[in-house]
Amino acid sequence: MPIHLRCERLRVLGLITNRISSIFTEALIIEGQFPASMRDWFAARTKRLQISGIRKMFEMAGPDSINLGLGELDFQPSEKAMNALAEAVKAGYNRYGPTRGIPELRTVLAERLTRYRPDVEMENIIITAGGTQGLMVTAMTLFDHGDEVLTPDPGFVIYQPHVIMCGATPLRYSLKFENDFQPNPDEIQELITPRTKAIIINSPNNPTSGILTPETIKALRDIAVDNEMVIISDEVYDEIIFEGEHHSMLNPDYDNVVYVNSFSKTFAVTGWRLGYLASSKYMVNQLAKIQYYNIACPPTPLQKAIYEVMKAPTNMIHERVGELTKRRDAIVKRCNDIPGFSCLKPNGAFYVFPSFDQDISSEDFAMELVKNNLICAPGSAFGKGGEGHLRFSFANSLENIEKGMDIVEKVARGIPRKK
Template sequence: MRKLAERTKVIGISRIEESLRILEQKPEIISLGAGEPDFPAPKKVIAAAKKFLDKGYTHYSPLQGKIELLEALTKKLKKENKIDVTKDEIIITVGSKEAIFLACATLIDPGDEIIVPDPGYIAYKPIVEFLGGKAIPLQLKEEDNFEIHPERLKEIINRKTKLLIINTPSNPTGTVLSRKVLEEIADIIVENDIYALVDEAYEKLVYDGAKHISLASLNGMKDYVITTQTFSKTFAMCGFRVGYAVAPSNIIKEMKEYKICTTLSPSPFSQLAAVEALKSKKHVEYMRREYDRRRKLILKRLKAIPDMHCQKPKGAFYVFPNISKFGMNSEQFTQFLLDRAKVIVIPGTEFGKYGEGFVRLSYATAYEKIDEAMDRIENVLTKQKI
């Protein structure tokens, strides 16, 4: 019998993908599972895309990306992230997930150990294992506000460790790493001479006075860090598929070689529309304020439910409540809410084994829908016998 490659087994269908299928079949269900903005892209960005399509920007673009976007990003990174780079230290990718994949493909040899946050973004572990690496979970604990605990990090680093993956602000916990923690992490990275891959997809979505700090901006860290960012979350441009990686030029050079064998280049009109997006600061602030309003609502509603506990997230657009007192594991609780409340949430175990006892709720949906969904959840958890 003909067989598929063994490596396909490390990549399964996620509950998030399954949720999308359920939504198509049952419109009465409310989803708090979405991982993308519900806002449209800024009008000026859409107009720019149309303009460049009309001008015939429908061919391949340079492998590293359009020069206009590369130049705009060098200015953005210096001003907003305090990372001083040249165009040779940036590569434009098809979303930041490709940037993460290309960076990992460039750095990981079979047998290398890669430290991944747990709970953490669902793509890290499969990418590492697909490339022959060994994913080592770094437990992020609720009592630490899901921040990286430096001593716990030190305990799992050894001579096989090649790379540490960091996500700030975090999906699924909403944690924003403080400067103090980042400085401690930086010391550990330098001491052990390893790389760090920092996923900053939600860099602009921070609340309560929290500040997003790029690890690569810290003194002496630029040569150790690959930073990935995207236009998907900040500018509500998921469908445009534009992300990028920032890294030492020798790493970018190798990422370009892998890119020849994968996507070749993002669409040129999307890249030029992304240049326009970088000017859309008012639109970004409008979305951030609305996310903050929704965040306050969902936290208030969760707090009103007996036995529900939730750390207050300071970034991204997720909450990650502890549901361990309800007598169900994460998968059972998720199914219970789907069956009884007609609400989709994502089990914490989608984000790693240490996500057990938690679920992820997204507030990237309309305020009114969040309120209705929380009415349903509160009703089945407090007024009906579980």
């Protein structure tokens, strides 16, 4: 075939291929995010993800809005922590450190975790750039295309995206108000297939503030053992407990647990981006491989500062639990006084997750509140199971909680209730 004809055939073929790929792109992109005429650079995983429903509320909010939407304490870190950070920087802790984190911090953390599992050692710990990155490195270490991962619904907004980013499939198990937001082991058992590799659990829970009972923990562990599944246990609120004690998944009875924690909430240092994982040594060795290629090492001066705070037996959050308890009691009462609202009293974390019977979706309800200068998170941002709920954080002052709940009450009274 003459060269010019061959070129023409290739050109036509190219046009057809481009057209097909742009039809695909048009179907997948969220309108307005990037011009449809643009070359399709974005990976399928990027297009499968949506912007978090919580972010949307922040973007719409006015500058004077009261914020009951944030999972972040309104306290500053302790003087000690701030001074320790400044000193660490001045003392030269500004270089790369070990991928798994500085040994002195890992040793202190191992000691702390012996309350759950007496044999934890420094080698069982890996420091991460916050709980978020700890969860991501765990997902990348474990999940492949074709795997299924059980995730809570409603559940913290990053679990499902992490599974999707690894090419695996999230399966949702429900946390129901009428069941005190405890997972139902029978439902979980039914969801499991030979492809189900892991279950993500979270206690105390965001958004429900539910706390797993020892019975549920045992039932979930038995299911994981029987099905050779990994348990990824997000316990970033394990120090924020109002009554009773926290029950951890980290336990000598099962090795295949990845325990996830963070300094964000406990030390009021969300912006420092530091957390940690604990697991069996063989799991940590695999996590460390991915961690190296992901962030090389966690931030050195921040680790040193947290170590300085943790080596003394003080715990900033315990000193604040009294204040948080007052806020919790105030917000629960205010929620239960609103016609159509029903709110459980949380025993940990700092969220309430009331149900409502107003005839409106949680997203539209939250939008109405934003228009009235109150930011909260719609229940649907945490999964289908969150519909019919709103999440309010009480990590804000009593005064702001009262003002915020005045707005909720006024808006709620203006919306017709379901028959």
